Amino acid sequence: MAKDEQKIIGDVTNSDYKYGFYSDIETDTIAKGLSEETVRIISMKKEEPEWLLDFRLKAYRKWLTMEEPDWAHLNIPPIDFQDIIYYAAPKKKKELESLNEVDPELLDTFNKLGISLEEQKKLAGVAVDAVIDSVSVKTTFSATLEEKGIIFMSFSEAVQKYPDLVKKYLGTVVPIGDNYFAALNSAVFSDGSFCYIPKGVRSPVELSTYFRINTANTGQFERTLIIADEGAYVSYLEGCTAPQRDENQLHAAIVEIIAHKDGEVKYSTVQNWYPGDKEGKGGIYNFVTKRGMCEGDRSKISWTQVETGSAITWKYPSCVLKGDFSVGEFYSVAVTNNYQQADTGSKMIHLGKNTKSTIISKGISAGKSHNSYRGLVRINPKADNSRNFSQCDSLLLGDKCGAHTFPYIESMNTSAIVEHEATTSKISDAQLFYCQQRGLSPEKSIGLIVNGYAKEVLNQLPMEFAMEAQKLLSISLENSVG
Amino acid sequence: MLQIKDLHVSVQGKEILTGLNLEVNAGEVHAIMGPNGTGKSTLASVIAGNENYEVTKGEIIYNSKNLLELSIEDRAREGVFLGFQYPVEIPGVSMTNFMRTALDEIREYRGEKPLSAAQFLKYMKQKKALVEMQDKLNNRSVNEGFSGGEKKKNEIFQMAMLEPKLAILDETDSGLDIDALRIVANGVTKLKSPENATIVITHYQRLLDYIVPDFVHVMYEGRIVKTGDKSLALELEEKGYDWIKDELKA
Ligand SMILES: Nc1ncnc2c1ncn2[C@@H]1O[C@H](COP(=O)(O)OP(=O)(O)OP(=O)(O)O)[C@@H](O)[C@H]1O
Numbered sequence: 001m002a003k004d005e006q007k008i009i010g011d012v013t014n015s016d017y018k019y020g021f022y023s024d025i026e027t028d029t030i031a032k033g034l035s036e037e038t039v040r041i042i043s044m045k046k047e048e049p050e051w052l053l054d055f056r057l058k059a060y061r062k063w064l065t066m067e068e069p070d071w072a073h074l075n076i077p078p079i080d081f082q083d084i085i086y087y088a089a090p091k092k093k094k095e096l097e098s099l100n101e102v103d104p105e106l107l108d109t110f111n112k113l114g115i116s117l118e119e120q121k122k123l124a125g126v127a128v129d130a131v132i133d134s135v136s137v138k139t140t141f142s143a144t145l146e147e148k149g150i151i152f153m154s155f156s157e158a159v160q161k162y163p164d165l166v167k168k169y170l171g172t173v174v175p176i177g178d179n180y181f182a183a184l185n186s187a188v189f190s191d192g193s194f195c196y197i198p199k200g201v202r203s204p205v206e207l208s209t210y211f212r213i214n215t216a217n218t219g220q221f222e223r224t225l226i227i228a229d230e231g232a233y234v235s236y237l238e239g240c241t242a243p244q245r246d247e248n249q250l251h252a253a254i255v256e257i258i259a260h261k262d263g264e265v266k267y268s269t270v271q272n273w274y275p276g277d278k279e280g281k282g283g284i285y286n287f288v289t290k291r292g293m294c295e296g297d298r299s300k301i302s303w304t305q306v307e308t309g310s311a312i313t314w315k316y317p318s319c320v321l322k323g324d325f326s327v328g329e330f331y332s333v334a335v336t337n338n339y340q341q342a343d344t345g346s347k348m349i350h351l352g353k354n355t356k357s358t359i360i361s362k363g364i365s366a367g368k369s370h371n372s373y374r375g376l377v378r379i380n381p382k383a384d385n386s387r388n389f390s391q392c393d394s395l396l397l398g399d400k401c402g403a404h405t406f407p408y409i410e411s412m413n414t415s416a417i418v419e420h421e422a423t424t425s426k427i428s429d430a431q432l433f434y435c436q437q438r439g440l441s442p443e444k445s446i447g448l449i450v451n452g453y454a455k456e457v458l459n460q461l462p463m464e465f466a467m468e469a470q471k472l473l474s475i476s477l478e479n480s481v482g
Numbered sequence: 483m484l485q486i487k488d489l490h491v492s493v494q495g496k497e498i499l500t501g502l503n504l505e506v507n508a509g510e511v512h513a514i515m516g517p518n519g520t521g522k523s524t525l526a527s528v529i530a531g532n533e534n535y536e537v538t539k540g541e542i543i544y545n546s547k548n549l550l551e552l553s554i555e556d557r558a559r560e561g562v563f564l565g566f567q568y569p570v571e572i573p574g575v576s577m578t579n580f581m582r583t584a585l586d587e588i589r590e591y592r593g594e595k596p597l598s599a600a601q602f603l604k605y606m607k608q609k610k611a612l613v614e615m616q617d618k619l620n621n622r623s624v625n626e627g628f629s630g631g632e633k634k635k636n637e638i639f640q641m642a643m644l645e646p647k648l649a650i651l652d653e654t655d656s657g658l659d660i661d662a663l664r665i666v667a668n669g670v671t672k673l674k675s676p677e678n679a680t681i682v683i684t685h686y687q688r689l690l691d692y693i694v695p696d697f698v699h700v701m702y703e704g705r706i707v708k709t710g711d712k713s714l715a716l717e718l719e720e721k722g723y724d725w726i727k728d729e730l731k732a
């Protein structure tokens with residue numbers, strides 16, 4: 001039986017990345033390399049106001065003074081920042097009126113991913129802001145949203161149309177010098193999404209963005225800003241897959257979320273970037289800074305992520321619980337396989353009174369991969385009666401992979417209650433035998449067991465997304481583990 | 483349907499089955515009894531394909547196929563069902579989802595179309611009634627937090643769902659209260675047909691009051707050492723196993 005498990009894991013580990021294709025859309029790129037000049041060109045190409053150029057330049061100068069972080073559990077090959085193209089945009093054609101006008105190649109890409117805009121529109125009731133490389137290609141459902149006063153558009157468009165809103169919030173949650181990659185992003189970010197839900201409005205649809213990295217050698221620097229004003233609610237979905245490429249591709253995104261009094265933002269990600277081949281070659285480097293600010297009383301921000309891709313993932317969606325009675329949540333499934341490395345987790349910073357946070361992290365490791373949970377729960381002196389519950393589970397497939405847990409707890413208030421639970425388990429021979437005895441193939445069995453293991457997190461995702469995530473887990477576990 | 487000839491099985495270098503012979507035909511019910519540790523569960527596991535056990539000699543022919551060459555799942559798809567003595571828990575996987583996946587796989591193997599969601603739920607409802615299974619158990623994870631008796635009932639429910647040709651029930655009666663025993667036994671009886679066969683492994687003759695066996699076998703030290711009819715079970719209940727051991731020594 002143990003032999004069998006080895007074989008299954010071997011099979012699964014050896015299958016190739018399913019979404020390894022890349023589309024050939026004409027792109028407009030600038031020369032490789034990073035300098036103050038590069039920053040100015042990006043800003044100019046995007047016809048940005050002066051203040052935004054200043055913001056970028058300040059960030060760039062800050063970045064020059066910073067050192068690349070050196071994490072104990074990630075083995076990151078040196079990145080040559082001069083060997084990256086910092087701007088790529090699909091060549092501007094005329095404004096698109098309908099899907100018929102969208103580049104057929106692009107539609108084809110979406111079709112391969114099973115996420116055609118048409119289908120999404122009809123079936124899921126999801127407004128899709130499709131981002132290919134760095135510029136938004138298509139925004140749908142804008143009319144419905146407009147009616148409610150919801151702003152959902154590409155970041156660049158928002159800079160032009162709502163400069164005051166952007167200026168008011170940009171960099172308030174993740175300051176330009178927050179960390180090395182945040183500084184880099186602040187200097188050279190290309191595009192992303194902007195979302196504003198006005199007072200008292202509940203978004204009638206889930207807002208969804210599909211990101212893809214599409215041009216060889218293009219660093220991807222997304223910038224997302226989401227604001228829920230007082231009493232507003234939105235559920236926001238981000239999903240991505242990337243074409244198979246030989247060279248490593250850097251991705252350093254920033255997501256900032258602000259929730260005002262009684263506001264709520266639910267942010268869900270399914271991430272499936274090219275993880276590298278069986279030898280660990282290629283694959284995306286994913287260094288993301290995601291942070292939410294629970295600004296007002298009773299505000300709530302929850303992060304749900306399903307991470308199956310990337311060669312290296314470095315990502316800690318966090319919440320700053322500033323308002324009294326505010327709530328922060330983090331639900332995560334991270335799968336690593338072959339030579340993938342993931343260092344992910346969450347930070348919950350309790351500032352306000354009676355604040356509450358929950359962290360549920362499920363790591364799944366296969367192959368020779370390493371999967372680390374790194375979390376921080378900090379209760380500040382004024383955060384009376386605050387609570388945190390953290391649960392970090394690791395599931396190992398095979399005996400060449402590793403799981404590590406680094407929970408940091410800093411409690412500076414004696415009325416706070418912080419609970420932490422951690423488990424490590426393996427899929428047992430007995431479970432596999434049981435499933436197979438009922439007629440399930442070994443791959444199906446592992447897929448089922450792993451999905452069961454991750455259920456608590458998958459349940460947090462919106463319905464259609466959950467199904468997609470389940471499929472993805474099975475694929476990367478068919479193809480990566482089971 | 484099933485012919486086992488001179489079966490020798492070892493685990494970790496220790497021989498557990500020592501030349502076992504057994505023949506089961508369609509429509510029959512066989513009971514296997516015997517002292518603890520004589521290899522009853524081992525036999526069941528080997529038929530199902532558990533790879534922890536090494537078959538060193540002998541053969542198992544099932545519907546004129548060499549069973550030992552089939553994978554675990556193909557044996558199941560060919561109609562071999564094992565009701566486990568100790569069913570395992572699979573956290574987070576609902577019984578409904580588990581059975582749906584299993585049935586889909588089996589139907590696909592047989593070249594049948596998968597049932598629609600509605601058909602499946604209807605089918606499941608019928609089968610649940612058969613074993614008087616409570617509704618709530620279906621939404622719970624496979625065996626997770628089930629009581630001992632519920633787990634055993636759940637095995638019979640799964641058997642009802644999968645409609646096997648050869649069902650091996652390993653001590654499905656232990657740990658059942660008297661009502662549950664009746665329900666389980668009735669379930670088995672209702673599922674009985676001239677096309678399928680059942681092997682029940684048990685320590686108690688009381689099960690055999692409900693499931694009337696055509697043959698009762700006594701297993702001892704890795705072999706079947708005595709075969710009789712229902713009266714043999716009664717005799718064992720009364721006298722224990724010593725007289726058989728004595729007979730063997732004589
Ligand atoms: N995986 C294993 N590793 C080592 N020994 C084993 C293993 N499985 C079974 N055995 C041994 O094989 C012998 C037969 O075990 P088996 O479970 O088949 O007995 P049984 O007849 O079903 O007993 P019971 O009536 O108690 O259920 C026992 O001595 C047991 O300890």
Ligand SMILES: [Mg+2]
Binds near residue numbers: 567
């Ligand atoms: Mg036994």
